[in-house]
Amino acid sequence: MTIEEEIRTIQEEIDKTQKNKATMHHLGRLKAKMARLKDELIKKAMSKGGGDGGYSVKKSGDATVTLVGFPSVGKSTLINKLTDAKSEIGAYEFTTLDVIPGVMEYKDAKIQILDLPGLVKGAASGKGRGREVISVIRSCDLILMIIDVFNYQHIQVLEKELYDAGIRINQTPPDVTITKQIKGGITITSTVELSIDEETIKTVMGEYKMHNALINIREDVNIDQMIDVIRGNRVYIPSIMVINKIDLVDKEQIKMFPKDSIKISADRELNLETLRDVVYDQLGFINVYLKPQGESADMEEPLIMRRGCTVGDVCDRLHKDFRRKFRYAKVWGESAKHAGQRVGIDHSLEDQDVLTIIIQK
Numbered sequence: 141m142t143i144e145e146e147i148r149t150i151q152e153e154i155d156k157t158q159k160n161k162a163t164m165h166h167l168g169r170l171k172a173k174m175a176r177l178k179d180e181l182i183k184k185a186m187s188k189g190g191g192d193g194g195y196s197v198k199k200s201g202d203a204t205v206t207l208v209g210f211p212s213v214g215k216s217t218l219i220n221k222l223t224d225a226k227s228e229i230g231a232y233e234f235t236t237l238d239v240i241p242g243v244m245e246y247k248d249a250k251i252q253i254l255d256l257p258g259l260v261k262g263a264a265s266g267k268g269r270g271r272e273v274i275s276v277i278r279s280c281d282l283i284l285m286i287i288d289v290f291n292y293q294h295i296q297v298l299e300k301e302l303y304d305a306g307i308r309i310n311q312t313p314p315d316v317t318i319t320k321q322i323k324g325g326i327t328i329t330s331t332v333e334l335s336i337d338e339e340t341i342k343t344v345m346g347e348y349k350m351h352n353a354l355i356n357i358r359e360d361v362n363i364d365q366m367i368d369v370i371r372g373n374r375v376y377i378p379s380i381m382v383i384n385k386i387d388l389v390d391k392e393q394i395k396m397f398p399k400d401s402i403k404i405s406a407d408r409e410l411n412l413e414t415l416r417d418v419v420y421d422q423l424g425f426i427n428v429y430l431k432p433q434g435e436s437a438d439m440e441e442p443l444i445m446r447r448g449c450t451v452g453d454v455c456d457r458l459h460k461d462f463r464r465k466f467r468y469a470k471v472w473g474e475s476a477k478h479a480g481q482r483v484g485i486d487h488s489l490e491d492q493d494v495l496t497i498i499i500q501k
């Protein structure tokens with residue numbers, strides 16, 4: 141049996157298994173097997189890709205947004221309207237074959253947008269230049285899923301391809317930690333009541349040959365989330381659904397799309413201001429002011445950072461050696477317990493904080 145056939149067989153078995161307490165254990169094992177096979181498929185696809193490998197995209201700006209969608213949904217038309225890019229537009233599929241970067245300057249932020257080749261079914265296992273495209277998506281801060289107004293059903297295919305490539309959209313990482321041990325078997329502690337049982341968790345761990353570990357669970361997770369934690373190579377990225385080409389349908393039809401999707405026409409420039417706003421808000425920018433030691437803070441030019449960022453993230457932004465040379469920092473503002481509090485590299489910053497970083501000379 142090929143890997144694809146094995147996956148299909150397991151999928152069939154999962155589909156025909158009723159989901160209840162008695163089958164949970166069995167399902168857990170099937171799903172773990174499945175996740176392992178898919179990983180193998182991805183590995184194979186990547187090795188087949190050979191030497192020249194992925195796209196080289198240089199990150200720039202305060203955040204990076206990717207345009208993800210089927211061929212000809214209007215990704216290139218959109219990037220040309222939102223940024224300074226001049227990406228080729230065509231009425232035929234796969235007009236865009238490379239990653240085309242552009243910068244959208246909005247309010248005080250510089251947002252990098254990447255136009256990508258179209259994604260199709262099978263992308264996660266290497267179809268088209270699927271793997272290369274997906275590796276670019278994996279490292280972005282926000283995904284815009286571009287959907288053609290006449291092909292809403294594509295959303296399911298896109299979501300599945302991203303899922304299979306280990307990308308979790310609009311999910312937070314499960315609040316579970318696994319610490320490998322040398323011996324002692326599997327010990328599970330949980331601060332909440334769990335809907336999956338310990339046996340199932342142990343079976344899934346066994347599929348990955350993990351027989352000794354401490355598992356600390358602080359959230360009621362399902363089997364799929366548990367597998368995600370065990371695999372460890374998942375990325376969690378927010379996503380916004382964008383319905384394009386609304387100039388081709390009437391108002392009543394536009395109402396059929398999900399409330400939280402943004403309905404636009406890239407070509408006719410309808411609703412692009414709303415889209416810019418939503419992208420900006422979703423990226424959650426904050427301002428951090430730097431104050432050199434013994435001087436006053438530069439309140440003119442804040443650093444544009446993202447919500448939840450740490451002192452370490454600011455170090456990385458300033459200089460590649462700053463994290464290594466970091467001694468301590470002082471912080472004033474919302475995140476400080478008192479003015480000028482001395483903090484470490486993992487301290488989380490808030491909007492409008494003032495920061496002094498002390499490094500080794």
Ligand SMILES: Nc1nc2c(ncn2[C@@H]2O[C@H](COP(=O)(O)OP(=O)(O)OP(=O)(O)O)[C@@H](O)[C@H]2O)c(=O)[nH]1
Nearest residue numbers: 211212213214215216217230234235236258406407
């Ligand atoms: N009516 C209408 N047509 C549009 C709109 N946006 C894009 N198009 C057309 O859709 C076709 C495809 O546009 P592209 O921007 O090349 O689409 P793409 O997603 O970049 O396509 P690939 O690079 O091939 O994946 C072109 O003929 C565009 O003129 C829109 O808002 N309304």
Ligand SMILES: [K+]
Nearest residue numbers: 212230232235
């Ligand atoms: K096209």
Ligand SMILES: [Mg+2]
Nearest residue numbers: 215216235236
């Ligand atoms: Mg294109």
